[in-house]
Amino acid sequence: xxxxxxxxxxxxxxxxxxxxxxxxxxxxxxxxxxxxxxxxxxxxxxxxxxxxxxxxxxxxxxxxxxxxxxxxxxxxxxxxxxxxxxxxxxxxxxxxxxxxxxxxxxxxxxxxxxxxxxxxxxxxxxxxxxxxxxxxxxxxxxxxxxxxxxxxxxxxx
Amino acid sequence: xxxxxxxxxxxxxxxxxxxxxxxxxxxxxxxxxxxxxxxxxxxxxxxxxxxxxxxxxxxxxxxxxxxxxxxxxxxxxxxxxxxxxxxxxxxxxxxxxxxxxxxxxxxxxxxxxxxxxxxxxxxxxxxxxxxxxxxxxxxxxxxxxxxxxxxxxxxxxxxxxxxxxxxxxxxxxxxxxxxxxxxxxxxxxxxxxxxxxxxxxxxxxxxxxxxxxxxxxxxxxxxxxxxxxxxxxxxxxxxxxxxxxxxxxxxxxxxxxxxxxxxxxxxxxxxxxxxxxxxxxxxxxxxxxxxxxxxxxxxxxxxxxxxxxxxxxxxxxxxxxxxxxxxxxxxxxxxxxxxxxxxxxxxxxxxxxxxxxxxxxxxx
Amino acid sequence: xxxxxxxxxxxxxxxxxxxxxxxxxxxxxxxxxxxxxxxxxxxxxxxxxxxxxxxxxxxxxxxxxxxxxxxxxxxxxxxxxxxxxxxxxxxxxxxxxxxxxxxxxxxxxxxxxxxxxxxxxxxxxxxxxxxxxxxxxxxxxxxxxxxxxxxxxxxxxxxxxxxxxxxxxxxxxxxxxxxxxxxxxxxxxxxxxxxxxxxxxxxxxxxxxxxxxxxxxxxxxxxxxxxxxxxxxxxxxxxxxxxxxxxxxxxxxxxxxxxxxxxxxxxxxxxxxxxxxxxxxxxxxxxxxxxxxxxxxxxxxxxxxxxxxxxxxxxxxxxxxxxxxxxxxxxxxxxxxxxxxxxxxxxxxxxxxxxxx
Numbered sequence: 001x002x003x004x005x006x007x008x009x010x011x012x013x014x015x016x017x018x019x020x021x022x023x024x025x026x027x028x029x030x031x032x033x034x035x036x037x038x039x040x041x042x043x044x045x046x047x048x049x050x051x052x053x054x055x056x057x058x059x060x061x062x063x064x065x066x067x068x069x070x071x072x073x074x075x076x077x078x079x080x081x082x083x084x085x086x087x088x089x090x091x092x093x094x095x096x097x098x099x100x101x102x103x104x105x106x107x108x109x110x111x112x113x114x115x116x117x118x119x120x121x122x123x124x125x126x127x128x129x130x131x132x133x134x135x136x137x138x139x140x141x142x143x144x145x146x147x148x149x150x151x152x153x154x155x156x157x
Numbered sequence: 158x159x160x161x162x163x164x165x166x167x168x169x170x171x172x173x174x175x176x177x178x179x180x181x182x183x184x185x186x187x188x189x190x191x192x193x194x195x196x197x198x199x200x201x202x203x204x205x206x207x208x209x210x211x212x213x214x215x216x217x218x219x220x221x222x223x224x225x226x227x228x229x230x231x232x233x234x235x236x237x238x239x240x241x242x243x244x245x246x247x248x249x250x251x252x253x254x255x256x257x258x259x260x261x262x263x264x265x266x267x268x269x270x271x272x273x274x275x276x277x278x279x280x281x282x283x284x285x286x287x288x289x290x291x292x293x294x295x296x297x298x299x300x301x302x303x304x305x306x307x308x309x310x311x312x313x314x315x316x317x318x319x320x321x322x323x324x325x326x327x328x329x330x331x332x333x334x335x336x337x338x339x340x341x342x343x344x345x346x347x348x349x350x351x352x353x354x355x356x357x358x359x360x361x362x363x364x365x366x367x368x369x370x371x372x373x374x375x376x377x378x379x380x381x382x383x384x385x386x387x388x389x390x391x392x393x394x395x396x397x398x399x400x401x402x403x404x405x406x407x408x409x410x411x412x413x414x415x416x417x418x419x420x421x422x423x424x425x426x427x428x429x430x431x432x433x434x435x436x437x438x439x440x441x442x443x444x445x446x447x448x449x450x451x452x453x454x455x456x457x458x459x460x461x462x463x464x465x466x467x468x469x470x471x472x473x474x475x476x477x478x479x480x481x482x483x484x485x486x487x488x489x490x491x492x493x494x495x496x497x498x499x500x501x502x503x504x505x506x507x508x509x510x511x512x513x514x515x516x517x518x519x520x521x
Numbered sequence: 522x523x524x525x526x527x528x529x530x531x532x533x534x535x536x537x538x539x540x541x542x543x544x545x546x547x548x549x550x551x552x553x554x555x556x557x558x559x560x561x562x563x564x565x566x567x568x569x570x571x572x573x574x575x576x577x578x579x580x581x582x583x584x585x586x587x588x589x590x591x592x593x594x595x596x597x598x599x600x601x602x603x604x605x606x607x608x609x610x611x612x613x614x615x616x617x618x619x620x621x622x623x624x625x626x627x628x629x630x631x632x633x634x635x636x637x638x639x640x641x642x643x644x645x646x647x648x649x650x651x652x653x654x655x656x657x658x659x660x661x662x663x664x665x666x667x668x669x670x671x672x673x674x675x676x677x678x679x680x681x682x683x684x685x686x687x688x689x690x691x692x693x694x695x696x697x698x699x700x701x702x703x704x705x706x707x708x709x710x711x712x713x714x715x716x717x718x719x720x721x722x723x724x725x726x727x728x729x730x731x732x733x734x735x736x737x738x739x740x741x742x743x744x745x746x747x748x749x750x751x752x753x754x755x756x757x758x759x760x761x762x763x764x765x766x767x768x769x770x771x772x773x774x775x776x777x778x779x780x781x782x783x784x785x786x787x788x789x790x791x792x793x794x795x796x797x798x799x800x801x802x803x804x805x806x807x808x809x810x811x812x813x814x815x816x817x818x819x820x821x822x823x824x825x826x827x828x829x830x831x832x833x834x835x836x837x838x839x840x841x842x843x844x845x846x847x848x849x850x851x852x853x854x855x856x857x858x859x860x861x862x863x864x865x866x867x868x869x870x871x872x873x874x875x876x877x878x
Contacts, residue, residue: 028242030391031455056385057372059483063470076455076468076483080369080383083390085455108372110491134198134520147206154203154210167678174760188839280748280836286570352749352835502682503752503838 005082006032012052020044035089038099045075045088045105053081060112062120064149069094071120075102075109092122101127119148164191171199175278175506178516181493183505190505193497195490201520208480213240213449216477218310223482224462224518225308227270230256230263231460232484232518235467237314238393239456243449243471251439252316253394258432259302259311260394260458261425262329265336266295267461268376268418268425271513275415276347278510279356284347291339294332301325316442326433333426340419348416357412361496361508364409373492374485375463376421377512380406380413387459398435399428411511418513448475462486462513486518541647545813546630551622555780559587562828569832597769602676605766609674613667614764614771614778620667621781624660627653628788629715631798631812644715645813651713654706657789658699661744664782665691668753672763683762686839687753691744693846698740700854701733704861705793708873714789718797720874725796729871732857734794736850741786742827743842746779749834750842754779787823788816795819 006026013024013034020040026032036044048054058076065072075088092099101124102109113124114133121141124130132139135147145152164184171180180196204223208216221233234256241248248256269292276284296306303309303319311317347353363373368381378385386403388396404420406413451473458465463485470479489512496508529535541547560575564582567574575583601610629644650656665688672684705726709717727734743750754762764775791797800815802808837845865873 027454055369058464058466058488059468059481061468061479061481063479074468076466080385085457087455106372107370108488108491111487132198134201136198147203152206154206165678167682276835280751281834282566283570283832286572290571350835352837355841356835356838501838501840 005084006030009052009082009084013048016047016051017044030084031087032084033087033089038090038092041090042100042102042105045102048077048086048088049105052079054079054084054086055106056080057106057108057112058085060109060116062116062122062148064094064120066094066150071097071122073099073116073122075106077106097122098125099123100125103127119146121146121149169505176509176516179509179514179519181505181509183497183502185502188501188503190497190500190502193494193505195493197490197516197519199520200516204521205480205482208477210476212475213314213477216480217313218308220480220482221308221310222517223484223521224460224486224515226517227515228263228267228461229307229309230260230311231267231458231462231465233310234260234312234460235456235458235465237312238458239454239467239469240314240449242456243452243454243469244446246315246443246445248316248394249440249443250395250437252441252443254432254436255317255321255441256312257394257396257399258329258429258436259299259309259317261428261432262295262298263309264461265422265425265429266292266299268422269295271418271461272343272347272415274510274513275357275411275418275507276353278506279353281347281350281353284343287339287343287346291336294336298325298329298332301328313442315445316440318442320441321436329429329433333429337423337426340423343419348412348419354412357410357415357507357511358408359410360500360504361411361414361511362409363492363496367495368492371491371495372488373463374488375460375513376417377414377463377489377492379403380417381409382407387457387464391457393456393458395432396428399431401428411507414511414513448473460485462515462518463489482521484518484521486514486516487521489514490519541645546625546628546645547647548622551625551781551784554784555777556587558780558783558824558828559590559776560584561825562831565825565828566832569829591773594773595770599769599771600766602766604676606674606676609670610766611771613671613674614767614774617664617667617778618774618781620660620663621778621785624657625781625785625788627656627660627714628785628792629653629718630788631809631816633809646715649715651711651716653714654702654712654717654793657714657785658695658702662695664744668763671767675763675766677766679760680763680765683753683765687746687763689839690746690750690752690842693843694740694743694750694850697736697846697850697854698744700851701736701740701857702793704730704733704854704857707858707861707865710874714792718792718799721796722799724871725794727794727796730794730857730861732853732860734790736854736857737790737794738827740850741790742830743846745782745786745827747783747827748831749837751831751836752839752842783824783827784820787820787827790823791816791819795823 006029009032010024010026014021017036020036020043022035022037024034054077056078058078061074063072063074070091071094072089072091077086077088079086090099099122101113103113103126111133113127114130116122117124117130118132118135164186167183167185169176169181169183171178178199180199182194182196184191204219207219211219217233217236220236221229224232269288273285273288276288299309300306301322302325303311363377363381365382368378368383373381382405384403384405389403401424404417406417449471451471453468453470455466455468465485466483468481468483469477472478492512493509493514497505500508543549564574575586577583578589579585601607626647627650629646629649631645633643633645668687669684672680705717706712709720746754754764764772767775798812798816803811803814806814
């Protein structure tokens, strides 16, 4: 049953996103991956939410790839109607990482984006409040760095 | 006529009888809370970063500490599953059943703890004592199974770590039937208690459309009328062979969130009984290759508090490249400031506790 | 000089005064009541909670646990916050038990042939006055002032919130209390608690004014600050309400004042509604002792009932509490008074002792 859903979703995504799309594929039943360009992120997100029914945001993850000089940000979104999880991937350059914020599309991404910002340094433009969430109040990024980046080494005794 | 409201800032800080290790910053005008801002991070241990420095097997107890004291199986089960998905391992049948039994027992214990907290947030000491007392029965069972009451570390990559001891089945059935009778007592004592209903009905109403928009998961979502449960939407282990229901409620308030936990305890008892009856013989662990391939995987598990997600990016080495832990309380956190706007101060603990936010789960 | 003092100390007047003020119904009795009440509450709640309660300290069933807790509290440090108003902050824990004990001083407990060795009203009471009900109610009204004082003087937002809630609740619930008690006063025709008790020789007021009893009991529980009305004190929302900042001996005194108030309230309701010291004849006791026995028995029963309320009910919210007071208790109390007035008008002497003489 689900095999059919992913294929037709993939077709709809390829038609709908057209030039914003970099790559789209199916991992396994109930998992789809879509990679879009950073500039078209908000339109792609709106298309996925309104036309294809991906309404339930699960997570926002940032992965640091220092050798590729980019930080990949992945939005995992679940569709309650079609029971499929979509991984929406974009890239931000590692030197001044900046992406448009998807808080207006999926409001549940509020704290997730804030955490990704403080841990990896990705600036989400349009986010209402990008202050420190989990780190201590006196954390200074310029002296201590961003914790989840690969150059932040945990000192273990 | 613009009159400026003189709001007092009150910090329900990390040391407070009801918030656990959570800090809220409230703006109060008289008795009405205008705005609530959660200030989390008091128990942040950086487990996602620590996980990158440990091998996959060494990570099992580390990752479990995200939330071990309430729901160890729910927290941990997704981690071996994400590795099994990546490596393409098939877990033996007996191990699947054992995982289901332990997970559902842990769900019962966690829901009993949640009901205890709901009771004490309204000042109902008696229910606190009763539910914590009954939770001991389940913890004794888990101790029989793993040697640990709370930090079980029961599943491992490829199966489970221990097999069922001799007298487990009879003990479990005895205790579960006692628990079913106790649920009747809870219903009469708390759920039909007029004062409890006065405190919790109509408080913190979360509409289904808001719940989906905000990304709420778990019993909160089901109490808000949305039929979404990972055990039915994306069945894992042997849940597709189990006969159970997903209760969904209609009033969307704090009373429903307390009620649905009691209903889910009933369903969990059903599942454990079926699983104990159908338990097959066989090995409890599968052989696993030494290293996972390059790739990524996302696994979802229905923990007691909601959907627990693990997103693993592996680069072929023995340590994870990136492990993202999507805990249900972190996803439910956004409901708290959303619901606590213009409510009386006395409702804030009730709303907070009914959402079942565990500070450890939120902070990781 | 020394012989005069010695003669005074051994005179029957002094010995009797000593008995009244220090032993019964004075200091020793109220302290013993407080100890037994705390112990009893812990055991009672433990049984309701399906556990056991204090078990080890004391000859039987953890009887001395309370004393051990008291000693532990007293030897802890008394912390006065730096920005607190020192005088009021230190004054309230001393005043609270004194105020509670003072209200109990006017309540007659049982008949007794002598009053300080001279002819006078013969009751076990520390100070006899024929306006005793009025005095006791007036002293009850002073309690919220102490709570507000402590809440403000602590310089703590939680204490302030607790004190404001205490003020709201206690002032609001005095109205139905006084209206319900007005029914008793009209029926008996006097404020004298001893006379009110004596007029219940044949039938108790709980039977002739049941509405008043219910209203008075609920209003007194709200005045005490006991669950389900413990909004000012011991809240999950407001850490501990107005006594949040108190530690050590001050905390012990505040807790003791709560139980002394319970003693005064139980005694008051016993005298007003439950027939005071009258009861069936106990076979082995002389009549004087049987009066005392029945009084203590009824006070104990009422205390247990009030304590059970804490085990069984969750807490109300302040606006629900006030709404319940205005929509239910005050109309019921007024209804009770109207019924009493109608009974007076109809000359029903079996329930209006004032008419019967």
